[in-house]
Amino acid sequence: MPAELADWPKLPPLPEGVFDGREAFESSLRLALDAAAAQGWREIVLSDPDFSDWPLGDRSTVAALQAWSATGRSCVVLAKNFDVFARHHARFVQWRQTWSHIIECRICNAASAPAVPSAIWTPTWFLQRIDIDKGRGVCGRDRERRGGLRELLDECLRQGRPGFPASTLGL
Template structure:
């Protein structure tokens, strides 16, 4: 499947698209990646080639900003990603958001987002509907503004390690 601007309307096509988008971001993404989902369980975060690409991407000057309503399903579904997260704690900022606050009252809000400034914006609207915009500065700016607003109202979560007393 070739990545191209447009709307995708099949669960299988969206899963394949998401895998390609994440790989492209890890291989060509810049200094910052922004990911948002309610729990990331249906993302391909246990995929070996993706984790290897993310490992190469995770240099000290890079930042992966994660937003989820709940990280516990991610911990159960993707233990390999959790290990990767622990190894690359220095590049990850993870926060938990309130689902009610993530919904824009004035317009439809996506249920999942991948934003790689200068590269692409992937938005999942429903489990069977998603859109992709490649190198669209206006779409990136509005998505980043929306993402930042949710992140500002969110709390730190999904720590790289658990400290005991």
């Protein structure tokens, strides 16, 4: 276990099954990012139309991402647009600038593209909001559901393009 994770708190198991409500979504999201750090997940995909209601600007979220980030890790962030990041997720934006070499941000808003799902995908666990407005969804390790989600994400990524640069260079 890497030194920065030695003091990471013992985590409850990742949730399985249906979740309902914004608090349950945020709790599952935070727990997943803590697990990513504690367990050294190699790959994470974060996906949402705009991430407006994700707690990506919270100190605890950025601390978990900081503990997770290491050599050999990769994160894809997929959105229809990244307009809210500068206003609502300033800590994440700053963290991303430091770790831009492991974070790929992609925009998927082509007319022919599928709707961008609100989800977290990893090779061993997933979370997907089915009803974004009410914060309802499903999460777990189910291989079939995780595989279906990955296929949807892959199609969005295939039709997407790079977006949300880590920095803007001017002349």
